[in-house]
Amino acid sequence: MALLLLVGFEALATAAQPARPHLVVVAAGLVVCLCAVPSERIPPTGRGWTAAAVSLTASAALIAGQHAREVWGLGEGIALLLLLAAVIRRAPGRTAAVLGPLLGLACVSAPLRDVRPGLFTVVSAVLTVVVAAYSAILRRQDARRLRDLAAVRAAERLELARELHDLVAHHVTGIVVQARAARFTALEGRPAGATLERIEASGSEALGAMRRLVRVLREDGAHPHPVAGLAEVRARTEAFARTGPPVVLSVDTGLAQTLPDDVAAAVYRIVREALTNVRKHAADATAVRIGLRSVPFGAELRIANDGGRPARLGEQARGGGFGLAGLTERAEAMGGRLLAGPAAEGGWELTAVLPLDSGATA
CATH class of the missing domain: 3.30.565.10 (Histidine kinase-like ATPase, C-terminal domain)
Structure with missing residues (x-):
């Protein structure tokens, strides 16, 4: 709403210029500002492509043809910078490498629609470079944090796998020892039933641990260690x-x-x-x-x-x-x-x- 108000105020303030350049500037500003509005249905890259195409087309038409007498372009410029920051920080690498420079070129080209671009062109170029550089730094920080987070999760899963090794080894060893004892001592009656019950409990515990920790990878060569409780x-x-x-x-x-x-x-x-x-x-x-x-x-x-x-x-x-x-x-x-x-x-x-x-x- 703030950007649209800026475009509307500029349209009223510059209404005295020739109709065609004035219409092109206002229409481009409105479309670009609408593209800057966050939307769940339309991703930032899609809105960025539309804004870059509209802004560059308007700039090319006015620079090659009839210049506007006076172009503020504040609303459109801010909208382009917002889209530039979003694309550089969030878009996939190849998309950001192509769409980012196009949005930056649109930011720098917009002031050139004026007959006398003046200082605003330099200011727009400096802001474009600053926003692009800062967004690139944030992108690197986001990527590093995602890598660190993935490393932490992988380490936690490896720790789980080591515990799985300890738990299963403990219960399976107990099963083997009790089964051998029952076989060599020829247990019958209640002693045999009690031994089989303990074997069943140990087997169920081992299977339960394996099912709870399924899909967890174990690091080769990991050494068993005591499991805290x-x-x-x-x-x-x-x-x-x-x-x-x-x-x-x-x-x-x-x-x-x-x-x-x-x-x-x-x-x-x-x-x-x-x-x-x-x-x-x-x-x-x-x-x-x-x-x-x-x-x-x-x-x-x-x-x-x-x-x-x-x-x-x-x-x-x-x-x-x-x-x-x-x-x-x-x-x-x-x-x-x-x-x-x-x-x-x-x-x-x-x-x-x-x-x-x-x-x-x-």
Whole structure:
């Protein structure tokens, strides 16, 4: 609306010039300004091609033919700069390499429609170069952040795969040992039934872990390592409370015994990251509440704090902001979900729902 008002004001202010040049300038300005309006149906590249074609055609017609006596072109120029920034930052590489210079040429050419272009041509050229350079810098930063985010997600999936190795190896080893013991001791009756029951439970646990972590790639040569669980969660919260705000940890009765190992490991990783974020981003927090309970979809982990003032840390100490992205990747790979954001009562809250069996969905 602001750009259209600028075009309308220019049309009224320059109405005394010859009809044809005046009509071309106003019509081009209106079309280009409409192209700058964000639209979900028409992508920025499509609107950019239309704006560049209309603006360059109008400029060529007026420069080669009858010049306009006076051209402000403020609304059209701003619209072209907005489209230029959007195309350079968001468009695919080849499209940006072709459409970007065309939009820049349209920005520089628009003032040349005037009989006496003057200083406005230089200003338009400088603004075009500045906007293009700044948009190119933002494009590089966006690409680097996407690469970093992909690396974090890949690392999290590899970590999941290592845990899969540990869990499956543990349960399969137990199955083999119990099966050999049953075969060599010739168990019968109740002892045989109890042994088969333990073998069945171990096999079900191993299969459940594999189904929850399906499609997760494992790095060749990865070495097994201990998988953290709820005991490590308690130790981590106690250590945090000794140097930070008190932590209230509550776990549903019986859930600690029935929680699968891979889910317990995910709970530990989420709690560890959340407590780290409390130190970084909620330095004034007076309490942290951690709750783990059973829900119809599986196990729900909720972590909340009442802080709101970040700690004074350097950029390297503060990190790149990818911790939650990695945890979200872990939760989704297990068939669950993770959400984080401001709490209704103030402070910050993180909620993760993790399925307890392979057939659960979140």
